[in-house]
Amino acid sequence: MRTLSGKELAAAVRERVRAEAAARQPRLAVVVATADEASLWYVRSIAKAAAGVGIACDVVELGPHAAPETIAATLAGLSADPGVHGVMLQTPLPPGASAQELAAAIDPAKDVDGAAPLSLGRLAAGLPAFAPATAAAVLALLDHHGVELAGRRAVVVGRSTVVGKPLAHLLLDRHATVTVCHSRTRDLAAVTSQAEVLVVAAGRAGLIGAGHVAPGAVVIDVGTNPTAGGGLTGDVDLAAVAPVAGALTPVPGGVGPVTTALLLEHTVRAAGA
Numbered sequence: 001m002r003t004l005s006g007k008e009l010a011a012a013v014r015e016r017v018r019a020e021a022a023a024r025q026p027r028l029a030v031v032v033a034t035a036d037e038a039s040l041w042y043v044r045s046i047a048k049a050a051a052g053v054g055i056a057c058d059v060v061e062l063g064p065h066a067a068p069e070t071i072a073a074t075l076a077g078l079s080a081d082p083g084v085h086g087v088m089l090q091t092p093l094p095p096g097a098s099a100q101e102l103a104a105a106i107d108p109a110k111d112v113d114g115a116a117p118l119s120l121g122r123l124a125a126g127l128p129a130f131a132p133a134t135a136a137a138v139l140a141l142l143d144h145h146g147v148e149l150a151g152r153r154a155v156v157v158g159r160s161t162v163v164g165k166p167l168a169h170l171l172l173d174r175h176a177t178v179t180v181c182h183s184r185t186r187d188l189a190a191v192t193s194q195a196e197v198l199v200v201a202a203g204r205a206g207l208i209g210a211g212h213v214a215p216g217a218v219v220i221d222v223g224t225n226p227t228a229g230g231g232l233t234g235d236v237d238l239a240a241v242a243p244v245a246g247a248l249t250p251v252p253g254g255v256g257p258v259t260t261a262l263l264l265e266h267t268v269r270a271a272g273a
């Protein structure tokens, strides 16, 4: 089995971004209204990576009890600020706040994590738009490791707005034959074992075992589930699947680092337009 690491690709993307950032002085604003530890970890890692490539990063902390109106007004204000090039709304959100509705307040030109409904619509229509960084990272990893997509059977597990749905569109654009699974899918293993390329973004540790994977399949594990020991594990049962799969992304060190690097790349692109 081949291990499809994301670390080298992420480093190469960051180098590219660093070179472009010098001339453009990009600024990214991350709006946070949560106390979720995993989410806050991601925000800190974005801020650190941004600093490393010369992108200014403002973390706008609204607190876990922020009212939806406050979040929307903050996003609208940042969208109207000519000094800010990228705007991202971190999830999860306080109860009663809808990420989909609030993201409509982000100017699509600054929507570097592809969260606004207009961005997803443009993506689906085949028009230029920022894709969510995670969905873009899956495509970038497949390309980096030379995985052919045209004409191949791709199965995506998960239909969220951040990962599954945009990813299905990106894979379709690359001429894969795409099936999307979710929690109501009957006999998940029967569907996933048809995949030549299997992408898993369910957020369920160990969901995918040997019986879910066709021999030789390329498996991309998007899941990041905290473990009891303070570590991180994917949605794929590594020990079970490794002998069956042809290639597999590690967690950590797979999709995650590429996601962060591409968010920064989207930000320099937004600053250069």
Ligand SMILES: NC(=O)C1=CN([C@@H]2O[C@H](COP(=O)(O)OP(=O)(O)OC[C@H]3O[C@@H](n4cnc5c(N)ncnc54)[C@H](OP(=O)(O)O)[C@@H]3O)[C@@H](O)[C@H]2O)C=CC1
Residues within 6 Å of the ligand: 134, 157, 158, 159, 160, 161, 162, 163, 164, 181, 182, 183, 184, 185, 188, 201, 202, 203, 204, 207, 222, 223, 224, 225, 255, 256, 259, 260
């Ligand atoms: N590495 C990275 O850069 C990123 C990693 N992630 C990780 O990816 C995972 C998914 O994230 P996200 O899309 O935001 O999560 P969501 O919880 O929004 O969506 C999960 C999706 O998986 C489906 N699902 C859940 N359980 C099952 C099951 N047993 N069988 C089949 N489908 C199932 C759900 O189905 P239904 O719609 O029916 O509920 C849903 O569509 C998480 O672990 C998250 O931490 C997320 C973003 C970035």
Ligand SMILES: Nc1nc(=O)c2c([nH]1)NC[C@@H]1CN(c3ccc(C(=O)N[C@@H](CCC(=O)O)C(=O)O)cc3)C=[N+]21
Residues within 6 Å of the ligand: 038, 039, 042, 045, 089, 090, 091, 092, 113, 115, 133, 134, 162, 224, 231, 232, 251, 252, 253, 254, 255, 256, 257, 258, 259, 260
């Ligand atoms: N609007 C929005 N967009 C997101 O993209 C988004 C989000 N909300 N909410 C939370 C999830 C989670 N997420 C991760 C990104 C990178 C790593 C990552 O780089 N992880 C490292 C390791 C971390 C460790 O070892 O603890 C790795 O996989 O190698 C993890 C998780 C993005 N998310």
